[in-house]
Amino acid sequence: MAKLNQNNILLLIKWLISCCTIGFFVGSICAFFLFSLNWVTQYREDHTWIIYGLPLAGFIIALSYKYWGNPSSKGNNLLIQEYLYPQRRIPLVMAPLVLFGTLLTHLFGGSAGREGTAVQIGGAISDQLNRWFDFDKNERRILISIGITAGFAAVFGTPLAGTVFGLEVLLIGRKRYLGILPCLLTAYIANYSCQLWNIPHTHYPIQDAIPTLSLKNIGFSIIAGILFGATAWLFTGAGDFFNVQFKKIKSALLRPVVGGFILVLVITLFHANNYIGLGIPMIQGAFSSQANYYDFIIKLLLTAFTLSAGFKGGEVTPLFFIGATLGSALSTVVPLAVSLLAAMGFVAVFSGATNTPLACIVMGYELFGIQPIIFIGIACTVAFLFSGKKGIYSAQKGGFKEKFYRKLNL
Template structure:
């Protein structure tokens, strides 16, 4: 009983703080997106914004530059308390990235803000090393659940993301309590989440299940490709440009020139309108590829934001396009791709199954589950999070990989 009361108290505080932070962040992001779309000339200033973000982290934020990987490292081996400045730094960097036209997401920012805010409770509550691990898991759950409006997926994501193939069940109560409370607080602030709708879901039969497996294979390959290419691109920027603040300048020039040359803002920002479009009609194959390129250049150059919403875009548009070859409704394939590419790129299949059910309804649950499991298995030991450790190898041939980090194989 003391355990429940203690963690309920901590979860209430985490939920209130993180839920409020997520609400403020989402409203700021909405403003930045709206302002940019009404002042497209600002995209020309993306290299300057990148330089300022780079300078901020180079001179004052080196200890928090690792971002989500710093959170994962602190779950594996808690050291000193995560500096609070991680929250305002990543907030400012992400808003600037979106305001000036970078292609990025919001999940990474929400998690880092949540982790930095919640870890400040370690001293007042006199938490030991193991309790700090639980606190950071709860913070990740709260950040994810509140920023997407998916508290169940957020809770499982927090339990699942740091160790491939295993779940830390002793953190299950704080994770669920924090995620549900944070989502509730975000809703109290009247923040609206995007709603998705799948028009038609076929009856569960042999052929639709087979087609779902085929789609899952495509999603897994896409997830592995994204994870590998973004790390490769990051290493190219680092090897070619030795002064870190100049890397986002180069990336910003590439993105800005591409936007003006193509004459469209379709592939920058969050891309929520295109994600919604993928549920309404069959989209061309190049949509997912172009979003992948824009996002990889933006994030590998050093701009801030998450990879997850771009992964939703990539997966949903790929799924919609696959309806040209796979005889399943484009809306269902878009929903499957939405969560399955994310599952493969983060190695969190259970969280992604729950997310699919929370966002699209239980009727598509089996199809979503098939796509997520196949994508997870096919993506191999790749991840957008290099500090993820392999708890259980996906294949017996790779048992030697166990207890090692993804970064060991890059």
């Protein structure tokens, strides 16, 4: 009995050290990342000519991955693969490479996000604890989960959503409940560590009154959810299409160069500067006034093209942009408030593209409060079901969703 208690105490100490270490370091690095991202974004906006260097930036990113981080080029899919089929430690070099690549992408005008960077930093750092602690296969899975959780929670300031995302994204429809407590603890430590550096997070307030919950409004929410799901499917399909086209270029070093030239041409000819980078001002604008009907599709195509060409970042903030502007534009035909539809689209397109409806509902609560949660919940769930068999992470296993589509013979 004494030996059993001693083992339990040692196990508890091991996990407390792991959670605190991962939470602090990932949160602090994400704070540096967010600060740097704000700086490069401001610099690009003050010096718009810099986008002409996008092909060179793409070449430098491709060169860095060729010589220092070939396995790391798989990005989030590498984390998922190591979770499902553990083979070797996630390389630590993934963290600085994706950080450097993302900052270069945003500095020179690529359309990308930031979640992928934070998640990969978290996963790479957390897996290094295998060097000092003896984690078995299942414990290592929890370790990867808390790394993903820490990055997501810190970069968005949503620890509860980060906790659920770190568990849900790895196995669609199935969560390993043993990982909840360490994920939750790490998420709050990472979020607090990021806040210690006085890095602000963006807020998106719902400015309109929330309508009553009626059968009519539920029906409108379902219709909106179907459209959000179809948009998530379109984003995944666009990414797959552009990936196939870029693979026709044999040299991986040339892909982002060619992609960079095309992006510069498109951005310059169509004056599309509002659609590059994160696009935070346009997301915020979608909550206060009706967006153009074409805003979401421009951002969708630019982001899918940018990431397929080999530039770095993430898909989630662009998905927020796509969803918020689509929801805002839908207010012309769907009789719900503009800011409510923007909020629903904000998380619902993300839900459909990443196959994480529960995490997105929780994020909706953390960002927008409890009042619109029923409408957000309907939109996220319907979007998840209507977004196709797979999402943006090809390494995910289908689970419930795969069975759902199999029964429909789709």
